[in-house]
Every structure is written in structure tokens, then in C-alpha cells.
Amino acid sequence: MTASATQxxxxxxxxxxQAGPGxxxxxxxxxxxYEPNLNVISVLQKIATMAxxxxxxxxxxxxxxCNCLEEVCxxxxxxxxxxxxxxxxxxxxxxxxxxDGEIELQPMxxxxxxxxxxxDRGRMFRALERVKAxxxxxxxxxxxxxxxxxxESQEQRYPLSECMTCGCCVEACPQYLKVEAxxxxxxxxxxxxxxxxxxxxxxxxxxxxxxxxxxFNDHTTGxxxxxxxxxxxxxxxxxxxxxxxxxxxxxxxKEIPLTTSIARAGRQATWYSFKTIFDR
Amino acid sequence: MAxxxxxxxxxxxxxxxxxxxxxxxxxxxxxxSLVPVKRSHSACAQGxxxxxxxxxRQLGDSEYxxxxxTVYGGDFLQHQPPVKEMADWAPRIIDLMDRLxxxxxxxxxxxxxxxxxxxxxxxxxxxxGATTGQQLLYALxxxxxxxxxxxxxxxxxGWDYLGPIVDDxxxxxxxTAQNLVTMEIRAFPADSVVLATGGCGLLFGRSTxxxxxxxxxxxxxxxxxxxxxxxxxxxxxxxxIPGADKLRLMSESARGEGGRVxxxxxxxxxxxxxxxxxxxxxxxxxxxxxxxxxxVPRDIATREIFNVCVNExxxxxxxxxxxxxxxTHIPREELDRKLGGILHIYEKFxxxxxxxxxxxxxxxxxxxxGGLWADYERTAAGGLNPTSPRNHVTNIPxxxxxxxxxxxxxxGNRLGANSLLSCIFTGLFVGPCIATDLASLxxxxxxxxxxxxxxxxxxxxxxxHKQLLDRPAGGENPYVIHQELGQEMxxxxxVVRRNDQLQSAVxxxxxxxxxxxxxxxxxxxxxxxxxxxxxKSLLDMFPLAKALLQGALARDExxxxxxxPEFDMPGIESEDPAERRQxxxxxxxxxxxxxxxxxxxxIATFDSKGDPTLSYEDVDTSLIPPRPRLYxxxxxxIIEQVWKERQQKASQAEPAGASS
Ligand SMILES: Cc1cc2nc3c(=O)[nH]c(=O)nc-3n(C[C@H](O)[C@H](O)[C@H](O)COP(=O)(O)OP(=O)(O)OC[C@H]3O[C@@H](n4cnc5c(N)ncnc54)[C@H](O)[C@@H]3O)c2cc1C
Ligand code: SF4
Ligand code: SF4
Ligand code: FES
Numbered sequence: 001m002t003a004s005a006t007q008x009x010x011x012x013x014x015x016x017x018q019a020g021p022g023x024x025x026x027x028x029x030x031x032x033x034y035e036p037n038l039n040v041i042s043v044l045q046k047i048a049t050m051a052x053x054x055x056x057x058x059x060x061x062x063x064x065x066c067n068c069l070e071e072v073c074x075x076x077x078x079x080x081x082x083x084x085x086x087x088x089x090x091x092x093x094x095x096x097x098x099x100d101g102e103i104e105l106q107p108m109x110x111x112x113x114x115x116x117x118x119x120d121r122g123r124m125f126r127a128l129e130r131v132k133a134x135x136x137x138x139x140x141x142x143x144x145x146x147x148x149x150x151x152e153s154q155e156q157r158y159p160l161s162e163c164m165t166c167g168c169c170v171e172a173c174p175q176y177l178k179v180e181a182x183x184x185x186x187x188x189x190x191x192x193x194x195x196x197x198x199x200x201x202x203x204x205x206x207x208x209x210x211x212x213x214x215x216f217n218d219h220t221t222g223x224x225x226x227x228x229x230x231x232x233x234x235x236x237x238x239x240x241x242x243x244x245x246x247x248x249x250x251x252x253x254k255e256i257p258l259t260t261s262i263a264r265a266g267r268q269a270t271w272y273s274f275k276t277i278f279d280r
Numbered sequence: 281m282a283x284x285x286x287x288x289x290x291x292x293x294x295x296x297x298x299x300x301x302x303x304x305x306x307x308x309x310x311x312x313s314l315v316p317v318k319r320s321h322s323a324c325a326q327g328x329x330x331x332x333x334x335x336x337r338q339l340g341d342s343e344y345x346x347x348x349x350t351v352y353g354g355d356f357l358q359h360q361p362p363v364k365e366m367a368d369w370a371p372r373i374i375d376l377m378d379r380l381x382x383x384x385x386x387x388x389x390x391x392x393x394x395x396x397x398x399x400x401x402x403x404x405x406x407x408x409g410a411t412t413g414q415q416l417l418y419a420l421x422x423x424x425x426x427x428x429x430x431x432x433x434x435x436x437x438g439w440d441y442l443g444p445i446v447d448d449x450x451x452x453x454x455x456t457a458q459n460l461v462t463m464e465i466r467a468f469p470a471d472s473v474v475l476a477t478g479g480c481g482l483l484f485g486r487s488t489x490x491x492x493x494x495x496x497x498x499x500x501x502x503x504x505x506x507x508x509x510x511x512x513x514x515x516x517x518x519x520x521i522p523g524a525d526k527l528r529l530m531s532e533s534a535r536g537e538g539g540r541v542x543x544x545x546x547x548x549x550x551x552x553x554x555x556x557x558x559x560x561x562x563x564x565x566x567x568x569x570x571x572x573x574x575x576v577p578r579d580i581a582t583r584e585i586f587n588v589c590v591n592e593x594x595x596x597x598x599x600x601x602x603x604x605x606x607x608t609h610i611p612r613e614e615l616d617r618k619l620g621g622i623l624h625i626y627e628k629f630x631x632x633x634x635x636x637x638x639x640x641x642x643x644x645x646x647x648x649x650g651g652l653w654a655d656y657e658r659t660a661a662g663g664l665n666p667t668s669p670r671n672h673v674t675n676i677p678x679x680x681x682x683x684x685x686x687x688x689x690x691x692g693n694r695l696g697a698n699s700l701l702s703c704i705f706t707g708l709f710v711g712p713c714i715a716t717d718l719a720s721l722x723x724x725x726x727x728x729x730x731x732x733x734x735x736x737x738x739x740x741x742x743x744x745h746k747q748l749l750d751r752p753a754g755g756e757n758p759y760v761i762h763q764e765l766g767q768e769m770x771x772x773x774x775v776v777r778r779n780d781q782l783q784s785a786v787x788x789x790x791x792x793x794x795x796x797x798x799x800x801x802x803x804x805x806x807x808x809x810x811x812x813x814x815x816k817s818l819l820d821m822f823p824l825a826k827a828l829l830q831g832a833l834a835r836d837e838x839x840x841x842x843x844x845p846e847f848d849m850p851g852i853e854s855e856d857p858a859e860r861r862q863x864x865x866x867x868x869x870x871x872x873x874x875x876x877x878x879x880x881x882x883i884a885t886f887d888s889k890g891d892p893t894l895s896y897e898d899v900d901t902s903l904i905p906p907r908p909r910l911y912x913x914x915x916x917x918i919i920e921q922v923w924k925e926r927q928q929k930a931s932q933a934e935p936a937g938a939s940s
């Protein structure tokens with residue numbers, strides 16, 4: 001902890017706010033009494049208690065997402081001092097060292113804003129469905145153990161299966177573009193979601209689901225439908241969109257070897273394309 | 281008749297397991313959850329999941345021993361048939377999770393590896409790195425996503441369960457819920473509702489649990505007449521990192537590797553820890569328990585740390601309870617090699633390197649053993665009847681409870697790595713039971729005859745919502761009240777419980793509840809209003825908090841995690857054999873008397889204001905007779921000897937066959 005941090009009385013948090021989808025965004029600044037060992041979540045909790053800006057104006061509490069508070073659920077992603085990351089593991093002392101006196105919070109830019117710092121990441125979950133990210137077992141009855149697996153294979157699969165669908169990788173990706181079907185007045189939740197899903201058709205999957213496809217192709221039973229996953233990876237919005245800029249791998253909080261997954265997905269997809277040409 | 285549907289509320293391990301099993305049985309499922317299911321609290325579990333396996337079997341292990349460890353660990357407060365059934369299912373559950381692709385750690389030959397956990401002598405615990413819960417949750421999430429793709433499960437994420445819909449005959453016909461984004465309130469008609477909504481750590485303000493663990497769903501159900509059982513049984517883990525927002529778990533292995541626990545002798549000494557000389561440090565565990573030192577049993581460590589901070593005022597910091605857990609005397613390389621993983625968590629969240637500075641730790645609320653009362657139907661052999669519609673149903677027909685939000689499996693204290701098991705087990709097991717129940721129903725909740733009921737219940741919830749929004753400004757602040765509630769609960773009802781403190785906490789909680797009824801909202805918007813959702817869950821914390829405190833106040837004994845010094849039964853100090861024997865006899869008499877009075881589940885029912893009334897229910901201990909839990913107690917050997925002799929005498933006196 002630096003001396004300046006311990007002597008500090010208070011610090012400011014600038015937040016990009018938005019009342020709802022399609023609404024104008026605006027900045028609001030909050031003044032927080034300094035305490036050591038705060039993280040961004042505890043700052044947001046303090047703001048909820050105050051509901052007053054730095055200028056003393058009454059305001060609404062800021063909306064944001066979180067659950068585990070220990071960097072394992074993936075809920076709390078936002079852009080903090082210009083960098084996408086989990087807010088629960090973003091420590092105020094460190095942030096103030098980087099950026100003296102002020103912390104800046106913004107919602108992720110690649111997803112529709114729901115309100116303030118809360119965004120709709122449904123597209124990421126739908127992408128998991130597109131690549132069939134599961135093991136297609138026959139049933140849930142007792143059929144003994146799963147396939148034997150080498151330590152090496154487990155050690156390769158394990159890091160990939162730590163992906164918490166937080167979205168940092170796609171936020172940082174130059175090829176992943178925002179898709180937003182703005183809600184129409186009086187549209188039901190289901191109608192809106194259907195339009196949003198429709199709009200995402202053929203748009204880039206992003207690094208996380210590509211890596212998940214590889215995770216399941218690597219499993220003995222999961223690999224039995226690898227062709228179906230490769231079909232998804234080679235169709236519109238698939239692996240070919242990746243420009244290999246490697247931004248994703250450098251922001252992943254779980255340090256998942258995304259570019260390795262992407263390279264492997266690329267090779268498997270090439271083989272699959274050959275195979276389908278000759279099968280025809 | 282419209283097609284029957286089941287509504288599963290909660291998408292942690294329990295809810296997901298239930299949803300996928302029901303879908304397999306060709307029952308239409310609606311899965312509703314506050315958070316996207318993949319972000320459920322189950323993701324936090326680190327250690328592993330228990331079951332007997334081929335290796336431990338060869339060392340003499342059996343399902344029976346797993347069952348026995350669980351019941352002994354829980355201080356005999358569980359009905360035994362469900363626990364027996366769970367232990368019997370455990371190996372099959374691990375196999376299933378293995379088939380679903382969970383990356384369990386492997387041996388050189390490619391088998392699943394196992395580790396040892398507290399409360400057992402066998403390496404029974406399967407694990408996937410240090411994120412077993414996450415891996416299990418994801419495997420189930422993937423299966424449910426697959427069911428969703430096949431059209432068998434509808435998923436409603438970002439919906440808050442507001443309560444069951446109960447018809448004139450008292451049967452549950454669905455539930456109301458509110459969308460967290462649009463604030464729309466809907467009635468979900470369902471022929472059964474399964475609650476899998478997890479624990480209630482947020483009653484204590486901060487705990488090792490996630491933000492969604494408010495207990496709101498359980499509370500809303502008890503306010504419709506469901507019974508709540510053993511609310512006072514809350515597990516407190518000795519070592520967690522106190523944070524401004526959350527208490528994060530710090531594994532016991534830090535002490536196992538030589539970590540020393542201490543506080544400065546001068547209260548709130550402002551010097552840096554390394555500037556405090558050895559003689560001004562109070563290594564309280566080492567001083568008070570010279571034999572065990574820092575490795576006293578977990579419940580004792582928890583109690584002593586709590587005592588030194590709360591009652592002796594020696595917390596390291598003035599406004600925050602904590603003691604030092606010091607590793608700085610251990611060489612860095614050794615620390616990195618043996619404890620790298622957990623040191624990383626401390627560094628990440630505290631911004632301090634525990635290799636240079638002692639960690640600040642404190643016990644933290646960790647698990648709710650109590651929960652919604654649920655029924656079961658036993659077989660003559662002592663297990664559960666596999667398709668009985670009674671299994672896991674609450675006292676409201678059609679409303680089921682599973683996972684951490686039910687009370688069945690862990691009694692007075694939960695053994696590590698048994699919760700992930702109970703969650704998946706209850707999720708899978710309840711499916712066929714519900715199928716039987718649905719088959720017996722003449723109607724479907726989707727039928728026209730229930731339209732009026734659905735509409736009435738929805739309007740009622742809309743009214744309540746509107747009333748909250750219309751609160752006059754200038755009232756109480758819900759976040760401040762939550763802080764006060766958490767402080768009260770933590771002070772009175774965690775590690776050490778005293779009747780005077782509990783009584784004063786009860787009084788304060790009633791007061792706070794009144795104040796909470798006068799909260800005003802700083803946000804009266806109709807879009808993603810987290811303020812109003814928080815206020816609702818805050819209001820619903822009070823009935824459970826009251827049941828918890830009143831249950832603890834009434835229970836004048838020590839059992840499992842519930843410890844009252846006034847009713848402690850100290851060990852036997854005497855060295856003289858005859859006197860030792862006499863004292864052991866007296867100890868056993870006292871133990872018998874205590875069990876007669878208190879080996880009972882606490883059952884709370886609630887009136888319209890959310891105030892509980894307590895009653896007690898006998899526990900089915902027909903399979904394993906209760907015995908004293910003597911771990912670490914002085915003179916345990918002689919107590920055990922006397923106890924065994926008594927048991928023998930009793931079984932000889934009893935004619936064969938009379939016990940069944
Ligand atoms: C840090 C930590 C480590 C642990 N490690 C282990 C371990 O190693 N081994 C072990 O066996 N156990 C462990 N446990 C315990 C175990 O993780 C939990 O008991 C278990 O995951 C609970 O699962 P569940 O399915 O019952 O509920 P949860 O996973 O808590 O899920 C609850 C679900 O209900 C939903 N919900 C809640 N309220 C509402 C509402 N009002 N409306 C709609 N939906 C709602 C939530 O969105 C969520 O989907 C640990 C616990 C903690 C805190
Ligand atoms: S790959 Fe990494 S950054 Fe991307 S969603 Fe998964 S955990 Fe987040
Ligand atoms: S490597 Fe591909 S997926 Fe990753 S950031 Fe670059 S373009 Fe995006
Ligand atoms: S709150 Fe779960 S990752 Fe931050």
C-alpha cells in the first residue's frame with residue numbers, strides 16, 4: 001500500500017450510467033470515504049447505501065451484477081479504468097495507484113446495457129448451445145463410471161472447464177461486435193429475446209465458446225459429436241472470423257489458454273472441411 | 281387436461297439435477313432462477329464430493345460407514361433413512377458426474393483420484409482441482425442446456441420467486457415470480473414446485489456464501505405455511521478472510537503447514553505485526569491447548585478465535601474482528617510449494633503478500649444445516665421408498681424442497697464434501713417421486729379452473745410491489761438495516777451462544793423488523809429496480825432470523841455447531857480410577873437425559889406477521905443408536921467405555937426383534 005493511499009480521506013468513483021436500453025448514457029461521480037482493502041463491489045455497496053452523488057445530489061443506486069464475490073461465478077464483469085475485468089477482484093488500493101484519486105466504471109461495450117453497469121450476456125450462453133457444449137450421454141441412470149482418462153488429458157481439459165462465461169475475452173476482441181435488438185414498447189420478454197437471438201444468427205461466436213467446443217471434443221464421449229461442433233465452428237460467425245489478435249487470452253481472468261484452443265479449433269475445422277468436401 | 285408441468289426454483293446443483301432428471305422422465309420443466317444458473321453459489325465449493333469407492337472398499341470402507349460418519353458428524357440430529365439412502369447412492373452419483381465429463385483429478389493409471397477430508401478415515405473425496413463445485417455445476421448446467429435445446433426445459437433466469445400459489449385444498453399449484461429487469465410479475469402454473477434455492481448466509485450480513493443466498497425463497501414459502509426446521513443450526517468455519525463485502529474461505533491447511541494464530545496482547549496495538557515482539561504476542565491456541573496448539577479441532581478453533589475477539593476485545597483491528605494467522609516464519613519456497621493456491625486468493629483479494637505479513641482471519645458463517653421441513657417415506661430396510669411422492673415434499677402438498685434449502689441430511693453439523701453430494705442426490709432422487717405424485721393428480725394447474733387463482737395471486741403480488749414503491753420518502757434505509765441485522769445475528773448466534781445475548785438479539789430483531797417495514801426506497805423506478813428487490817429480500821430475512829434466534833434460545837444444550845457454554849459437558853479430569861468411573865457414569869447419565877430432552881428437530885411455523893412458534897419432532901435414530909461425540913474431550917476413553925457397556929447391557933435386556 002502506498003503512503004498516499006493510506007493518508008487519503010476519500011476518493012471519487014465516476015460511473016457511466018444509463019437508465020435503460022436505448023437511453024442516453026451519462027456520467028455520475030460519487031465520493032467514497034477511504035478505507036483500506038476495499039474492492040469495487042464494496043464501493044458499489046456503499047454507493048447503494050448513500051444514493052447521493054459527490055455534489056450531494058440525490059440519485060438512484062447504481063445497478064450492477066454480482067454473486068460469488070470471489071471470482072468464480074463470472075457475474076461481475078465491467079470495464080474498470082478502461083480495462084475489462086471482474087469487479088470483485090478489483091482492489092481499490094491498486095486501482096488508485098494506477099489512476100490517482102479516481103476510479104472509472106463503465107458497462108461492457110459488446111452487450112446491450114440493461115441498466116447502468118448491468119449488461120445482457122445471453123448471447124454468450126446461446127453460443128454454448130450453438131456449439132453443443134455438452135457431453136451427449138444416453139441417460140442419467142446408473143451405467144458405471146465414465147471413460148478412463150489420462151492425467152495429461154485431465155490437465156488439458158481442466159483449465160478450459162474453468163471458463164465462467166464472464167465475457168472479458170469477447171469484450172477485448174476486435175472481431176466481436178455488439179448486436180442489439182432494442183426492445184420495442186410493450187414487447188414481451190420472450191418476443192424480445194427471440195428477436196435478439198435472431199439478430200445474433202451468423203455473428204461471431206467469440207473465444208469462450210470456441211474453447212468450450214474444444215473442451216468437449218477432447219472428451220471421449222463428448223468427441224462422439226465433434227462433427228456437429230465443427231459444423232458450427234465452420235459456419236457463419238465461426239472460427240474463420242477470428243483475426244488472431246490474441247487480445248482475448250491476455251484479459252481472461254482464469255488464464256485459459258484461449259489462443260491454443262483457437263489454434264486447435266482451426267486445425268480441427270480444416271480437417272473437418274476437407275472431410276466434408278470428400279464426403280460429398 | 282393441459283400438459284402437466286413442474287417448476288424448479290433455483291439452478292444450483294440441486295435444482296439443475298432435478299430439472300435434468302424430470303426432463304428425462306418426460307415431464308415438462310420450467311427452471312426459474314434469480315441468477316443465470318451457471319452463476320449459482322454452488323460454483324464456490326472447492327474441496328470435493330464424498331462417496332465410498334472401489335479403493336476405500338478394499339480398506340474396509342462401506343456405504344454403512346459413510347452413513348455412520350455423516351450421522352456421527354451431525355450429532356445424530358438427522359432422520360437416518362434419508363442419510364442412509366444418500367450414502368448408498370453416492371458412488372453412483374460420482375460415476376454419473378464422471379460420465380457427464382467432470383474433469384476429476386486422475387491417478388497415473390487414469391482412474392479418479394481421491395483425497396481425505398475431515399470426519400472420516402478413508403480417502404473418500406473425489407475432486408476436480410480446487411474448484412470441484414464449479415466443475416459439477418457446469419456439468420449439470422450443460423445437460424440442462426442440452427435439455428433446453430431439445431425443448432424439454434424452459435429456462436427463466438433473472439426471476440425472483442415470490443411465493444407458492446396454494447389452492448383452496450391447500451395444494452401448491454404453481455408460484456409467482458418477478459422479472460428482475462422488466463419488473464413484470466407472473467404466475468407460473470405448475471403441478472409441483474421444487475425449491476432448490478440454497479442457504480441463507482445473508483442473514484448474517486456477510487458470510488462465505490454468495491449474494492443470492494438470502495433465504496428469501498424459503499422465507500416466502502414459510503409465510504404461506506411451510507414449516508422450517510432446525511433453523512438454529514448454522515456452520516461457522518474457523519478461518520475466513522474478512523472482507524468489506526464478503527468473507528472468503530481460507531483452507532485449514534494453512535494451520536496444518538505450521539501457521540500460528542495470535543493477537544497482540546495490547547488491544548488494537550497499532551504497530552505493524554512484525555514490529556510486535558514475541559513476548560507481546562498472545563498465541564492463545566498454543567497457550568490454552570498446549571497439546572494440540574494451532575491444530576485443535578475445528579469447532580474449538582472457531583470458538584476460541586471468536587472468544588478472543590468478541591469477549592476479550594483483543595481483535596487485531598478496532599472496527600473489524602480478526603486475528604493473525606501467521607505464516608511468515610516459514611520459508612517462502614516451502615509456502616509456495618505447499619500452499620500456493622490459497623496464498624494466491626489472499627494476495628488477490630487483500631492485496632497483501634501473506635509470505636511477508638500475517639493474514640487476518642476470522643470465523644465465518646458457512647452453511648445452513650437447517651431449512652424447509654421436508655418429509656420422507658422409509659422402507660423396512662431403513663432406506664427411502666424410491667418413488668414415494670412423500671420424499672422431500674414440504675407440509676404443503678405439491679411443494680418440494682431439496683439441496684441446501686432443506687433440512688434433512690446434515691443434522692447439527694455438516695461434514696466437508698457432503699453437501700455437494702446431498703444437493704445432487706436430492707435433485708436426482710426427487711424426480712421419480714414427483715412423477716408418482718403427478719400421475720395421481722386429476723387436473724393440471726394449466727387448466728382453466730385455476731385461472732382465477734393464478735390471477736388473484738398475481739394481483740396480490742402486484743399490489744404488494746406497488747405499495748413498496750409508493751412508500752413515503754425519508755424513512756429507513758434498507759441497506760443500513762441489513763448491516764444492523766447482520767451485526768446482531770453475528771454477535772448473538774454464531775459460534776458461542778448465551779441466552780442473555782440471544783434474548784436481547786430477539787428483542788432487537790423484532791425492533792429491526794418493525795423499522796424495516798418503514799423503509800423507503802431511493803429508487804422508485806419500474807425498470808431493473810435492484811433497490812426494491814433488495815428491500816423485499818431484506819423484509820423476508822426477518823422470519824428466518826427470528827426462527828433461528830428463538831430456536832437457539834430455546835435449545836439449552838450443546839449439539840453440533842450449536843454451542844452454549846452454560847450447557848457444556850466438560851470431560852473427566854480425575855486421575856483416580858474409581859472416581860473416573862463414577863464421573864463417567866454421571867456424564868453418561870447426563871448425556872442420556874440431554875438426548876431425551878433435546879434429540880429433536882426444532883420445527884417453526886409462522887403467523888401472518890412472520891413471527892415463529894416452535895415445536896419439536898422426534899428424530900428417527902432407529903438404524904444407528906445415538907452415542908456421545910467425544911472427539912478431543914478429556915477422559916473420552918473412559919466415557920466411551922462406560923457408554924459401550926451400557927449399550928451392551930441394553931441390547932441384551934431387549935428381546936430379539938423388539939427393536940424393529
Ligand atoms: C466457500 C464455500 C465452499 C464450499 N465447499 C464445499 C465443498 O468442498 N464440498 C461440499 O460438499 N460443499 C461445499 N460447500 C457447500 C455447498 O457449496 C453448498 O451447500 C451447495 O452448493 C448448495 O447448492 P444448492 O443447489 O442447494 O444451492 P445454490 O447453489 O446456492 O443455488 C441456489 C439457487 O437458487 C436460486 N435462488 C435463490 N433465491 C431465489 C429466489 N428468491 N428466486 C429465484 N431463485 C432463487 C439462485 O439463483 C441459485 O440458482 C461450500 C460452500 C461455500 C460457501
Ligand atoms: S474464456 Fe476467460 S474471459 Fe472468456 S468468458 Fe471464459 S473465463 Fe471469461
Ligand atoms: S484471437 Fe480471435 S477471438 Fe481472440 S481476441 Fe483476437 S480475434 Fe478475438
Ligand atoms: S461476483 Fe462472481 S466473479 Fe465477481
